[in-house]
Amino acid sequence: MITDKSKSTSKGVEQVNAVVIRFVGDSGDGMQLTGTQFTDTSAMFGNDVATFPNYPSEIRAPQGSLYGVSGFQVNIGSIEISTPGDDLDLLVAMNPAGLKTNLSAVKAGHTIIVDTDSFTKKNLQKAEYESNPLEDGSLDNYRVIEVAMTSLTKESLKDLGLDNKSIVRSKNMFALGMVYWIYGRDMNHTLDFFKNKFKFKPIIAEANSKVIKAGYYYAETLELIPNSYAIAPSTMPKGTYRIVNGNTATAWGFLAAAEKSGLELYLGSYPITPATDILHELVKHKHFGVKAFQAEDEIAGVTSTIGAAFAGDLAITTTSGPGLALKGEAIGLAMMTELPIVIVNVQRGGPSTGLPTKTEQSDLLQAMYGRNGESPVIVIAASTPANCFDFAFEASRLALEHMTPVILLTDGYIANGSEPWKIKSIKDMPLIKTKIVDKDSENGDPFNRDNETLARHWAIPGTPGFEHRVGGLEKDQITGGVSNDPENHEQMVNIRAEKVNRVKNNIPKLAPEFEQEGDLLVVGWGGTYGSLHSAVSGLNDEGYKIGHAHFNYINPMPKNTADVFSKYKKIIVCELNKGQFAHILRSQYNNIEFLQYNKVMGLPFSVTDLLAKFKNILK
């Protein structure tokens, strides 16, 4: 059943540092679970990993359709892995639509595993194939492993008394079993997973275990060998790890910030893709006193957050682009009342409803300027799934220490992608000094500012002696009362801007990677870190004088930004939008020329494309 159609003569085993595998099938085929299991098992084996789930916005798109294909890509390696990878070493396609939409990503000569049972006339039609690709020679450049996975799954479960639907649903585990054998991975993690997950439905646990073993032994019997495999564990720093995706890491960062600051955590949120998993995670943690409030809409999400912040909680709200638009007025109120809230925007493809399940970085200008009046807020961005933890913590720290809203930008790519996280203990996190005053505080006036940061005091209800009102109307800079005085208004606008500007003194300097000076500086921000890092790393190995400066702090920017820029002959700003960060940079550093590289396809950067672009500039 191995129809090796590859024209390549080298069939030997290639030992490589990293391989990229993609599982594709119908959106109900369990591809996300299959991919996650392979990822976790490989991480526990000691590989570095990075993942990229890519799925349609329909929950169960019509079976077999091209737009209903759900995929999960994972890059595993014995070296540092920064991205889920571009081109595939192995594609597992559960149906013709999956094959059709993903074939172009497979490296020539590399392996494709297909479920032949799904290559029916009807499915081929749905995938708009005029002839069967398994027969018409169009896969000659690949090594195709044809397996009747559905029949084999049925066969292995025939004695279990399960209904046909449940049986067929297990076929993804047949594929996983095969891939485990191919890459020499142990099945036990997944077997335990099913035992736990279906504690109360032992027959389902047994079915999944049987099928995964059937797939594993089937591959063993056929002696399936990949073209290439990465066997060695990677050399990551010593420590205790776990696999996290960005949304979980974000939620946990807030849990840590609440414990560190001694505050209770409040989340006001309305479900929206791809941010909802943060809500899902935080509602679990009532044991830490988390108050997670599913509000009636986006506006109630943020305004209840403002109320909770006034009452003394670490108060956050989570959303995606359309939700940020709805929250704009309220963020202005939080800025005006100088209350510490965090707004998380897990960016997705826009504009309007856009591409809900795809990634983009096109809400940057909205985060910076999307409010009426002069209303600066702190804007920071996480850049990898794991460091969503650090930046959720950091967003909380900056909000609480500077008494102003913080917008934390992540994106669908790092929110759903996962990677190993070297677990941080609460004791290793920086201190958070809140501005809370108690009844005995001298000079605890809530409108009194810190000379250094300009942050005001935080007098929370229940504290006698500091009763006060805040609101959206302009306030007198001394008394805090409503003021329409022209001079006072201008001074207050300046004070609020300067307060955000002085956050510069409380954040780390920009530290470019690779060459500290040279021919080209690659500039990025947020979730593109992995792709840019991989590309610059590759060119650096080839001897190019290239550096990579990645921004996590966008408003304000690190103090030494201009200094860093001055060390390179050319600067290129790479973003998954039409040039929003470049626009901001030009407004602040108007004597510097910024080249641009922009993509808006709802996908992360391809490292191959980046390499070509940078080489072209460096010619």
Place this chain on the structure above:
Amino acid sequence: MEDTIVKKYTFKDFASDQEVRWCPGCDDYVILRSMQKALPEMGVKKEDVVFISGIGCSSRFPYYIDSYGIHGIHGRAAAIASGVKLANPKLSVWMATGDGDSLAIGGNHFIHVLRRNIDINIVLFNNEIYGLTKGQFSPTSLIGQKTKSSPYGNTQPPFQPGELAIGANARFFARLGGNRPKQMTELFIEAQKFEGTSLIEILQNCVIFNEGCFTKYTDKDVREDQQLFLEHGKPMIFGGNRDKGIVLNGLKLEVVTIGENGVTEDDILVHDAKCEDNILHHMLVKMEYPLATGIIRSYEDDTLEKREKMLTEEVKKNSKFSKVDDLFFSGETYEVS
């Protein structure tokens, strides 16, 4: 236990240093003074009182009460107040709002706070007009009403705030004319005592843009005859001569005269504000003659914060996590050495 002793306040303790800026003759002054009189009688510490508002004439209210407060954005007071109360259920949370603020732009938050039954006391200043934007029709303006935005008469049918509230499963609803300071003070104290969302609709005369809109019910000369002031457990009797009463005739409420056609006081309906079934409350809210005022509904039910507290305690009791490190290092971790 020193903390639990509430000092004796007077109304002056709740008057802020801000100059009150409503139009002369506005009922808002009556509401403010009634509230400042009620607050010292509630047994609540001044620092535990929080006033939240949205936008509009009514929403200037928090500035004038010397306690904690937020003057929010248009329509969102209910959501802001919900966040305050959920963050710290010990606080006495009040909301000052208007018919535009809560029934138009903030309609969504308004129905959901009532549905959830969070212990917030809402004072709805209903003047059937937009005041601060200078005289456009509101969701409670009458059909035909001439306003700045309906010069030929309003064509949009109005809401009855009480009907909307009962439809949203409000547990406490009261209505009162804006010229009844004594009853208002008592009502505010009752609202504070009630655990759950309390909604008090004040029929508030806007002297500038809708002068006299409620006079047919609220004028001193007519109010005894035109209003039925409800009290729980008491018969629904009204009128200057206390000879009119309400009976249920089929599915309709009907006004009868005691002593005529053999009607005696025993035939008159007795007000049950506390029953769960709200059908009669709904009928009372809809009644046009007489206009039902006082506490129309006051049904005790678990508040959201109580449900949350019980659930949290249960989860805490059964959880193996007490510090975040317990969570971070639990489950599927692995060592890299």
